[in-house]
Amino acid sequence: MPKLGMEPIRREALVRATIDEIGDAGSLHVTVSQIARRAGMSSALAHHYFGGKDQIFLAAMRRILSDFGAEVRVELANAAPDRRAEAIIRACFAPSCFSPRAISAWMTFYVMAQTNAEALRLWQLYQWRLRSNLTHALRPVASDPKALAATLAALIDGLYLRSALNDPDTPETATRHALSVLRLLCAA
Numbered sequence: 001m002p003k004l005g006m007e008p009i010r011r012e013a014l015v016r017a018t019i020d021e022i023g024d025a026g027s028l029h030v031t032v033s034q035i036a037r038r039a040g041m042s043s044a045l046a047h048h049y050f051g052g053k054d055q056i057f058l059a060a061m062r063r064i065l066s067d068f069g070a071e072v073r074v075e076l077a078n079a080a081p082d083r084r085a086e087a088i089i090r091a092c093f094a095p096s097c098f099s100p101r102a103i104s105a106w107m108t109f110y111v112m113a114q115t116n117a118e119a120l121r122l123w124q125l126y127q128w129r130l131r132s133n134l135t136h137a138l139r140p141v142a143s144d145p146k147a148l149a150a151t152l153a154a155l156i157d158g159l160y161l162r163s164a165l166n167d168p169d170t171p172e173t174a175t176r177h178a179l180s181v182l183r184l185l186c187a188a
Helices: 006-025 032-039 043-050 053-077 081-092 100-113 117-138 145-166 171-187
Strands: none
Touching: 006 032, 006 043, 006 053, 006 100, 032 043, 032 053, 043 053, 053 081, 053 100, 053 117, 081 117, 081 145, 081 171, 100 117, 100 145, 117 145, 145 171
């Protein structure tokens, strides 16, 4: 007989275990058994809750994206209206985005989006939200906020990848670079 109220707790444990396992492995080459063992349950229970490794990983990415969204909201809440684009950039390069586990999950997510339709849809949603938030933030300071938002979104992704692969301990460099490009583009 299932214990009432345990499903959300177990799902959360599996999501956290997935992020940890991928972080340790540096790739998606982990098994459901490894994830379940780390979460303290059987692989059958993991399959019961999610169906398979791809679904567990997508749930983990949704968690990472949700945490990222919370980071953006905190930065935006503390930003003056004409500094909202800067706040979004700072959130994109927050230290939490550069933990080894987060980096492994993001890199795996990019690769998975090439072959998995659900991962691609999740990536497209992330991109749409980023561009939408930037467009809204740039309206008071840019003549063509939509085009500038698309440019900044591409720059943010590129800088994140470069920073994550070259020097994950210094996201500050990426932040400074993105902020300087923002200032140049807004001045033009």
